[in-house]
Amino acid sequence: MKIIGLTGGIGSGKSTFLKWFESKGIPCFDSDKVGRVLLEKELKEKIIDRFGPSLYSKGSLDRSKLASYVFHDAKALKDLNKIVHPAVQKAFLKFKEANRKSPILIKEAAILFESGGYKDCDLVILVCAPKELRIQRVMHRDAVSREAVIARMENQWDDEKKKALADFVIENVETETAEKHLEVLFELLLSKEKH
DSSP, rough: EEEEEEEEOOSSSSHHHHHHHHHHTOOOHHHHHHHHHHHHHTTHHHHHHHHOOOEOOOOOOOOHHHHHHHOOOHHHHHHHHHHHHHHHHHHHHHHHHHTTTEEEEEEEEEETTTGGGGGSEEEEEEOOOOOOHHHHHHHHHHTTTHHHHHHHTSOOHHHHHTTTTTTEEEEOOSSHHHHHHHHHHHHHHHHHHHH
């Protein structure tokens, strides 16, 4: 089995490419999505112990409140990551075992490099886009302010640092063109698997 890491900064469009891989029948592990589920259930008590009960409203996590808190406090973000990352990694190992017969598996994570998760991957695809385009995408998608998006970006490595560790880089300015590049890359990966 080849584990392919898929990463990119906020607003880069990596989720679009994760859906593309899913459409090809490739098992895809969405770290961000798994993390969100864990925060609502298994990790709820740990989050309350560290950050207090006010983050949960009617039993559900107020994600924007958590984001505004941790993205302005490095210690809080570090504490959050210490709670979430081990649980996500444990979930990934279960997912990997459940899909052990698949020749390729995608592991998506926004902070794959920052967390060290890329070390578990056979190769990593980095999705990039110009900063201003990413800001506009996230403002539109999440209905948040420019400042909120920039605060999140500042807690992720910049693309140049990530490019040094990535095996493949896809520039996602025009999604249709980027998908064509991904198609070529996918065919290359499949042909390597057959040899």
